[in-house]
Amino acid sequence: MSSVGPVIVDCDVGVDDAVAIALCVANAVDIIGITCVHGYTSLGNVLANTEWLLRVLARKEIPIYKGADRNLVGESMCAVEFHGEGGLGGVSIPNQPAEGDICREEHAVTALLRLTKERPGEITLLAIGPLTNVALAIRLDPGFTKRLKSLIIMGGNITGKGAEFNFHSDPEAADVVLRETECPMTVVPFETCYATPLPHEFTKSLNSTPTQVCRFLSEITSHSLSKLRKDNIQGFVMCDALAAAVLIDGDIMKHSRVGPACVERSGIYSRGQMIELRTTWHTKKYPGPDITILVKADVNKFHKLMQKILSL
Amino acid sequence: MSSVGPVIVDCDVGVDDAVAIALCVANAVDIIGITCVHGYTSLGNVLANTEWLLRVLARKEIPIYKGADRNLVGESMCAVEFHGEGGLGGVSIPNQPAEGDICREEHAVTALLRLTKERPGEITLLAIGPLTNVALAIRLDPGFTKRLKSLIIMGGNITGKGAEFNFHSDPEAADVVLRETECPMTVVPFETCYATPLPHEFTKSLNSTPTQVCRFLSEITSHSLSKLRKDNIQGFVMCDALAAAVLIDGDIMKHSRVGPACVERSGIYSRGQMIELRTTWHTKKYPGPDITILVKADVNKFHKLMQKILSL
Amino acid sequence: MSSVGPVIVDCDVGVDDAVAIALCVANAVDIIGITCVHGYTSLGNVLANTEWLLRVLARKEIPIYKGADRNLVGESMCAVEFHGEGGLGGVSIPNQPAEGDICREEHAVTALLRLTKERPGEITLLAIGPLTNVALAIRLDPGFTKRLKSLIIMGGNITGKGAEFNFHSDPEAADVVLRETECPMTVVPFETCYATPLPHEFTKSLNSTPTQVCRFLSEITSHSLSKLRKDNIQGFVMCDALAAAVLIDGDIMKHSRVGPACVERSGIYSRGQMIELRTTWHTKKYPGPDITILVKADVNKFHKLMQKILSL
Amino acid sequence: MSSVGPVIVDCDVGVDDAVAIALCVANAVDIIGITCVHGYTSLGNVLANTEWLLRVLARKEIPIYKGADRNLVGESMCAVEFHGEGGLGGVSIPNQPAEGDICREEHAVTALLRLTKERPGEITLLAIGPLTNVALAIRLDPGFTKRLKSLIIMGGNITGKGAEFNFHSDPEAADVVLRETECPMTVVPFETCYATPLPHEFTKSLNSTPTQVCRFLSEITSHSLSKLRKDNIQGFVMCDALAAAVLIDGDIMKHSRVGPACVERSGIYSRGQMIELRTTWHTKKYPGPDITILVKADVNKFHKLMQKILSL
Ligand SMILES: [Ca+2]
Numbered sequence A, B, C, D: 001m002s003s004v005g006p007v008i009v010d011c012d013v014g015v016d017d018a019v020a021i022a023l024c025v026a027n028a029v030d031i032i033g034i035t036c037v038h039g040y041t042s043l044g045n046v047l048a049n050t051e052w053l054l055r056v057l058a059r060k061e062i063p064i065y066k067g068a069d070r071n072l073v074g075e076s077m078c079a080v081e082f083h084g085e086g087g088l089g090g091v092s093i094p095n096q097p098a099e100g101d102i103c104r105e106e107h108a109v110t111a112l113l114r115l116t117k118e119r120p121g122e123i124t125l126l127a128i129g130p131l132t133n134v135a136l137a138i139r140l141d142p143g144f145t146k147r148l149k150s151l152i153i154m155g156g157n158i159t160g161k162g163a164e165f166n167f168h169s170d171p172e173a174a175d176v177v178l179r180e181t182e183c184p185m186t187v188v189p190f191e192t193c194y195a196t197p198l199p200h201e202f203t204k205s206l207n208s209t210p211t212q213v214c215r216f217l218s219e220i221t222s223h224s225l226s227k228l229r230k231d232n233i234q235g236f237v238m239c240d241a242l243a244a245a246v247l248i249d250g251d252i253m254k255h256s257r258v259g260p261a262c263v264e265r266s267g268i269y270s271r272g273q274m275i276e277l278r279t280t281w282h283t284k285k286y287p288g289p290d291i292t293i294l295v296k297a298d299v300n301k302f303h304k305l306m307q308k309i310l311s312l
């Protein structure tokens, strides 16, 4: 077992969510639950994808919980272009069970509240989808985040080029989480992820390793990686996996900034953008907590952790 | 017992919430629970006010549930000017118990979900505060409103003069409720309430009836009524009570409109405004359900129901 | 000559603009200039339509000025459904001159500034299109409206059913005009116009009067009137004409409200909505002037003025 | 004379505007007019500051034009904290003439239109204040920017840390200019300016050079530089001066990006933020032109140009 302690993964599996969870499993992270949320694809697809992933990883004992099927204000997005039909690169699920057989009866938000009550101060929450479940947990129980050990989020932007998908998918939830969280919180923004591609060597190893896990990951990542190459992004970029790597080994964080940040809820062009408030001379005093925002990651350390996937 | 069937009151007691609940009790409405929400005053005050009210009404067996302490996006307002310090016209509570002794352990939202599962299709929800609890119930359980018999809301505006307090206090929640509710829904907007003042005769009767209930209501309404007189509004105007009256006797509705409506979430000046979409030639097709919006109420019928309070 | 004094009409001709200008001419209003603006149709069409109208009215000496071709922030709308292709009910213009032969070289905004300098305190501005030209005049010369005798605007809404076309077409301009105008200002909102239809008798007379003007107006209004009938609106409703009638005879105003109002510039659903601020308890102190907002018009007086068109 | 050709400076003098104009004069730029706009300080102060600056520079023949006194939608900001009372570091103006003696009668916007008609394709516009005048010129005359040789703007942000002052002061104008300009356009954002501080050596030279110009600049920059030091920003940072340097010598631009960008007009937190649209995968197709955005400047080349000020 990793020294990280118990972890709940809140996610919208999703190609890079799948890689992130495989990375956790490969590094012996103690995942005590997976709470699903709408995101790249419909909540129904997310549940089925998660179940399939756990089958491939031979970790069917990890409980799956069903969460919110749309964002706080009732919208739902999807990202078919990047994640393919169904959310796993267009690959279809063999022997898909009925939804009732996939997830527990308990709601994801209720599970988040219960598990943190059972193990206060122990659990790290790795949130790699839209933050709807997390915000609902905060709103239903203001003490929720105080019972977390820490919160690691993949989401948000640090340049002025528009919103990142997770925050854009539920800006209200993201703003609530960034402002009301009361445990240590780390944000892994998309620019940092895109600036930390794994070398082609990793893709090649993944594609040529004849294990069930590698064949699965090779197959589902193929669609996104060819989309990235079309956009002239070289290498293996899987945002959620970098957030998981930060969870496993904090030393991956080479450079980070600390300060409050908020998320634009209004905005014609900027809905969902994260705004760091450290240096904004004209922002009114903002009540949010300090957030650790990852600016630069150690690609070699990330690569080493990822290589453990090849031995699964 | 009234023929209305079981009723849950979601409220932010509050002067006119207190009158509305007294009206329900006076007309033998079967209140099976009161779910409290932030609003006119802090959630802590709302809980204490509700408990005091039930003591005065000798209905301490009605369970009180604690709900959201701020709106979906994390803000909280209050309306001290109209409702006075503490939310009950500045009157202070005798023998106030500790919060733990006031409300059940179960959260208001969980109670809403459980009670409607126990009695599907039977319960009417009378929502006379900000709609945070109701929206959270919808988001956590998309089937929630399908299990309601009906939903009656005090809130919203029908003229272009700015937002009403309940919708303004949680525009996101109000928009979710107006768009996603799947049971018959009636909205009692503030203009209709202000156009249906009870005659001074009622105030005089209330002030001169020597029961404990009338003395209590006389005392707590005094602040608001003198505020109304300063604004040149004559008569006894208690918005939440009109919504309760609509619950008790639908014939009170003399004129209403039916059509979809939404609530502005953005807006420099119009955040929280309700917008009826029947005649808006430039609005894109809007997915919300038809809502019955009360335009004109029968003041005599309303007065008759209210007079039952004098016999409590 | 009418006792109204010199008048500039700022408009986006447009079926009801055409009727409004005909109404002014029929009642001997001294129109000293027509400033054109984008609106129902493209600015090019507005210019050509205005020129054709003046030919039909035998008033080719009235100077036409070319104004803004899109709103302050660079958008342009149009309303083909109501006004037909080209903006005059789909009717096409005979012997259309080149644009250079239609309008003066001087810009509409420059003309507004110059004419009010030449005749300070004398000129009434009748604004029956999007308020872009008027707002530009205010921004370029803060003293502009002080030199007007009065400003009469067709635009805005008084109920909460979404924005009216003129204000929706340039919310920023409408807000600037409502807030910064320093002469008496009257707003004729669309609800009042729709509540003041002329009887079918008028339509019949117009259609059967064999003058060139009546044949022209009969032809161009046919499209809009049949659209209105489809929406179950009976009678002859021409919004801009009511504003012109208010200019000609103020006694047409049976009931009006006086107070500040603003226009929503942001808003998902409410961009362009007018918001009266008299009774909005939660609006911060707003710096705008008092505006006379027409609530109820005298349909008989309006009808009498309109009948003069039959004698043109 | 510099090879740059005729230049109009649109500005809100302001400490760094003064340095920018001094830099132009020191490098023999042919300034044919200065159009003033509200900004750091009131328009009245901007006019007086500009006149004083031209006196100190012995360039009183350059015509000064009075432009907009507030932004397109009618707001006005100021930045006393950075620029001091009056906008020139708190320094007060000796022998201040009456406003009528400072500026031409012609409005700044009219002057922009006229001058570009007289010399089409020749004039570079250096815009170093809020873009109100420029947007008004575009709105009044859609052909305006086609007659410019180029447009260089100090303004906007490239990181997600909130809006820069010039764009924040008139977001609508900035958005209009970025979207509708039809000549080559360069944006010098504030992050690039702050990343290009001149070494302390320059401040020392400026403070110790006993010319009238250096004494003046030394005096007015003292307030801002001490404010910068408090914020831990070392060196001489004068944003507008970098934009002027780009005008004088394009080789200063070491690294720039080319693509469309827009400015947020709505937004609770992000009003006025520039958003680059090159890589925003979720932005709808945006109609704006390509803009050259300066990312990295050559501080040595900048320093060399600035040193010419010491010989004025
Ligand atoms: Ca994800």
Ligand SMILES: [Ca+2]
Binding pocket: B011, B012, B013, B014, B016, B017, B039, B128, B129, B240
């Ligand atoms: Ca209430």
Ligand SMILES: [Ca+2]
Binding pocket: C011, C012, C013, C014, C016, C017, C039, C128, C129, C240
């Ligand atoms: Ca019109």
Ligand SMILES: [Ca+2]
Binding pocket: D011, D012, D013, D014, D016, D017, D039, D128, D129, D240
């Ligand atoms: Ca400046």
